[in-house]
Amino acid sequence: MALRKETAVHIPCPACGAVNRVPPDRLSQEPVCGRCGGALVPEKPLTVTDSTFAKQVERCDLPVVVDFWAGWCGPCQTMAPVVDAAARNLSPHVRVAKMEVDQNPQTAGRFGIRSIPTIILFRGGQEVDRVAGAMQANQFEPWVRQHL
Numbered sequence: 791m792a793l794r795k796e797t798a799v800h801i802p803c804p805a806c807g808a809v810n811r812v813p814p815d816r817l818s819q820e821p822v823c824g825r826c827g828g829a830l831v832p833e834k835p836l837t838v839t840d841s842t843f844a845k846q847v848e849r850c851d852l853p854v855v856v857d858f859w860a861g862w863c864g865p866c867q868t869m870a871p872v873v874d875a876a877a878r879n880l881s882p883h884v885r886v887a888k889m890e891v892d893q894n895p896q897t898a899g900r901f902g903i904r905s906i907p908t909i910i911l912f913r914g915g916q917e918v919d920r921v922a923g924a925m926q927a928n929q930f931e932p933w934v935r936q937h938l
Contacts, residue, residue, distance in 0.1 A: 799851040801830045801885075807845055817882040831882040835873055838887045840896040847887060848915035854885045855934055858901070858908040860892050865924035866907045872927045879931060884938070911937050 798811035801821070805828035812821045812830065821830045831852065838846050838856065847854045857873045859866035877886035891898040891906060901910060901917070910920040911934060918937050925933065 800849065801852060802845045802850055803828055803830060804832060804836045804846065807842070809845075809849065820882065831885055833878040833881045835877045836885060836887040838889050838894075838897075840894045843889065843894075843897045846885075847912055850885055851914070852883065852885045853918075853934075853938055854887055854912045855880075856910050856912065857886070857888045858891050858898060858903045858906055858910070859888060860890060860906050863906050869907045869909075869924050872925065872930050875927065876931050876934065880934060884934060909933075913937070 798813055799817065800809050801812055802809050803823035803826060806823060806826040808823055808825040810821070810824055810830055817831070822828060823830055835857065836846060847856060855876065857866075857869065859869065873886060873888065876884075880886060889897060891903055901908075905922045907924055908920060908922045909925065909930075911918045919933075921933065
């Protein structure tokens, strides 16, 4: 999970949207937003929508794992605690986000989400890998870490 040490990491604030510059060596010190004081990399999944996806995922310098899910989906419900645990365990070096596909059809369509859950890992705003279907708890974090 090594980030380049020579430059600051740009992290959009989940609360107010302000883009913050954080030195990589300060990530483990629970950085907060310079504008609103909110946690920049909370230890819980960030909810993203069609209107916040570009800023919170594509403009974030941290790797971002997005869980595309739906409330009526049984496997999605099974994955929820796995995603929650990953947010705690991967913070502050990875941002974990969730997007409810029925409420956000533009982004789900843009990424061709045809089955749920679908988990996509983004780095530098670009898709690196994806998994369609539920993963076991012992598979999820190793899958993320192998792509960092």
